[in-house]
Amino acid sequence: MTQPSAKALVPFVSVDNMMRLVHHIGIDQMLQDLVAYIEEDFRRWELFDKTPRVASHSDVGVIELMPTSDGEAYGFKYVNGHPKNTAEGLQTVTAFGLLADVYTGYPVLLTEMTLLTALRTAAMSALAAKYLAPKGADTMAMIGNGAQSEFQSLAMQAILGLKSVRLYDKDPAATQKAARNLADSGLDVVICSSPEEAIQGAQIITTCTADKQNAKILTDNMVGAGVHINAIGGDCPGKTELAPGILSRADTFVEYPEQTRIEGEIQQMPADFPVTELWQVITGSAQGRRDPAQITLFDSVGFAIEDFSALRYIRDKVRDTPYHIDLDMLADPDDPRDLFGMLQRAKA
DSSP: OOOOOGGGEEEEEOHHHHHHHHHHHOHHHHHHHHHHHHHHHHHTGGGSOOOOOEEEEOSSOEEEEEEEEOSSEEEEEEEEEOGGGGGGTSOSOOEEEEEEETTTOOEEEEEEOHHHHHHHHHHHHHHHHHHHSOTTOOEEEEEOOSTTHHHHHHHHHHHHOOOEEEEEOSSHHHHHHHHHHTTTSSOEEEEOSSHHHHTTTOSEEEEOOOOSSEEEEEOGGGOOTTOEEEEOSOOBTTBEEEOHHHHHHSEEEESOHHHHHHHSGGGGSOTTOOOEEHHHHHHTSSOOOOSTTOOEEEEOOOOHHHHHHHHHHHHHHHTTSSSOEEEEOSOOOSSTTOHHHHHHHTTO
16 A cells, blocks of 8 residues: 655644653743744734634533634644533543644644634733733633643733632632642642632732523622623633622623634623723733723633634644644545545555
């Protein structure tokens, strides 16, 4: 059997190679790099195809496809969200992604995106906080201490210079896990017994819970002037974390309104509830934080352009490295019209 040509081979980054790559680059550096790639693509926002993610909902979770293109490359992510998985010893969220060349339609990268999504989600939060958090913010309340909590804390440290993180989860074991994992980070890690205790002295409040319900992790009376709220819990229709009163007092910033109005905190609000798109703040066409007393809210649901940025980054970083393998994914007959002949010659 003939060997596939180089043009038929697609670089694949496995979970093992992704972990090796992260440690080779360094988590802090990788988070900083991802912020830079996402910020660059948000500055090119108007070039991209944009559509709300394609979601298939069930009683136990959701499976989604997140596609976009800048006209030169096309990318998509497959991702699930199943809160019940944790009780079964499985991840709540898993993902993989693909990047392709628009000119040929050929894939140029296939990669795991469970780890990569955790990193890019944290990078996105830190990018938003860079523009929206109070100047000099150095303390964050981390409410929900599951798989994302350490990444969020480290990203805020790498980008904003965060000094202290105050942890709370309704499951004390999750908080202990997060505290152990952050013990050598250089952050002052404070274990809290309630959300109210966690937000004391925090200029940034991050909510990251997974229950599929209209919850009120933060009630209106818990949120005072001058804070930045980073609401990132696994969003979907019927899933919220904040009391509507908070949204009424805050200035709300979103990725893509058409998607956030379906899945985000603002699904609780009227259809014409005012929001500002974050790309406009990054490009300078809209204002972010304008005064110290302002409450800012990043109603983050995750958007395909962020995944595209992460895929671009991995494509660039694994080229000419040992952190991938080449997959024989594409049929490559000597004569492009003779696919059947290629099949027949494989008999031997």
